[in-house]
Amino acid sequence: MGRAGAFLPVALFLGLAIVMWRGLYLDSKELPSMLIDKPMPSFAKVTVDELPVDNAALPNEPFLLNVWGSYCLPCLVEHPTFMRLSESGTIPIVGVNYRDQRELALNWLEDNGNPYAFSILDESGRFGIDLGVYGAPETYLVDSEGVIRYRHVSVLDETVWREVFEPAIAELRAEEAQ
Amino acid sequence: MSICAFNRVLVAIVPLALMLLLSLSAEIAQGQVDxxxxxxxxxxxxxxxxxxxxxxxxxxxxxxxxxxxxxxxxxxxxxxxxxxxxxxxxxxxxxxxxxxxxxxFYKPRLTRETLLLWFGPLLFLGLGGFVVVRIWRNAQNNAPEIGELDDAEQRRLERLAAETTRLKDRS
The missing domain is CATH 1.10.8.640 (Cytochrome C biogenesis protein)
Known part of the structure; x- marks a missing residue:
């Protein structure tokens, strides 16, 4: 074996070690959404207040689409952040009430406050499938054209807001202002 | 039946029963009732x-x-x-x-992104095979040659053997 050959096992080991080291810190739950840069799936549903709603009702500015349910404990954890965002008028928030019951959803909003412009009622989870949802909570950043730009899986707390959403929204707004 | 025999039967039956239970629960976990x-x-x-x-x-x-x-x-x-x-x-x-x-998909489609997923193991098998073949060849090339001893070597061997025997007998 030549000189270079002698270093081959070391190089192989280092290569594998780097790949596996990285693997240790990858979040296997953080799956890429298939809908990034695609328009929001079309829907014609009712809200939790039983008002008819479709794509035309979506805000004409960047907004958050938050998938929630009254059964979902992590949703309760991120709720104060959405309440704060809604009270300060930072960004409109549209809810998707996912695999829930209308009565329970209404009670939950009554108890914890309602940060949503409206919440799309998706009792069957069928709209969730079109969105590629795999469980509440998930939060999407949608632009003013109704195109999905980003998806966050699990709790959106103040840290995630500060480190991920705030810069992403600023960038999106700057892009749209041009 | 003596207690000892009873114990022996227990020892035989308990693992079997456990296995049966486990396989049953696996069966239950297998499919949601449609x-x-x-x-x-x-x-x-x-x-x-x-x-x-x-x-x-x-x-x-x-x-x-x-x-x-x-x-x-x-x-x-x-x-x-x-x-x-x-x-x-x-x-x-x-x-x-x-x-x-x-x-x-449990069986992902064959695309550019999944190429490594599909053929990665084959790649490593190839690499492993290459290394094994190299080691094997090196071992063959470096193997010491066993040849005939010349007279001087033969005499030295005999002398050493005799010396060893002598030391052994003394101890």
Whole structure:
């Protein structure tokens, strides 16, 4: 074996070690959404207040689409952040009430406050499938054209807001202002 | 029956019973009970096969058929609907792919991104084989040659052997 050959096992080991080291810190739950840069799936549903709603009702500015349910404990954890965002008028928030019951959803909003412009009622989870949802909570950043730009899986707390959403929204707004 | 014999029977029976229990519970965990109705047995078979092929997006290491997760339940319902509506397997797979990506397939499609996934093991097998062959060849090339001893060497060998025997006898 030549000189270079002698270093081959070391190089192989280092290569594998780097790949596996990285693997240790990858979040296997953080799956890429298939809908990034695609328009929001079309829907014609009712809200939790039983008002008819479709794509035309979506805000004409960047907004958050938050998938929630009254059964979902992590949703309760991120709720104060959405309440704060809604009270300060930072960004409109549209809810998707996912695999829930209308009565329970209404009670939950009554108890914890309602940060949503409206919440799309998706009792069957069928709209969730079109969105590629795999469980509440998930939060999407949608632009003013109704195109999905980003998806966050699990709790959106103040840290995630500060480190991920705030810069992403600023960038999106700057892009749209041009 | 003496206590000792009874114990021996217990020792034989308990592991068997445990194994039976375990296999039964595995059986139960295998599939969610489906109450779906199909027009033909073929449709039902396709449903079984497809819901084994798709992975539950929420629970990650379970197929659609084995998962109790909410989204798996919804996706099973969708698979059933599409089969009854007469969609082909390819169309159903496309439906899943558009929403959940390659992740949904237990057997991912062959694309540029999944190339390493498919052929990575083969690559490592090749690498391993290459190393083994190299080691084997080196070992062959470096093997000491066994040749005849010349007279001087033969005499030295005999002298050493005699010396060894002498030392052994003394001790």
């Amino acid at each position: 109450t779906f109705e199909f027009d033909t047995p073929e449709q039902q078979q396709r449903f079984r096969r497809l819901s084994d092929e798709f992975r539950c997006p929420m629970c990650q290491n379970t197929s659609l058929s084995g998962s109790t997760g909410g989204v798996a339940e919804d996706l099973r319902r969708e698979v059933h609907r599409m089969i009854v509506e007469g969609l082909t397997d390819a169309e159903i797979e496309q439906f899943m792919f558009e929403r959940y990506g390659d992740f949904i």
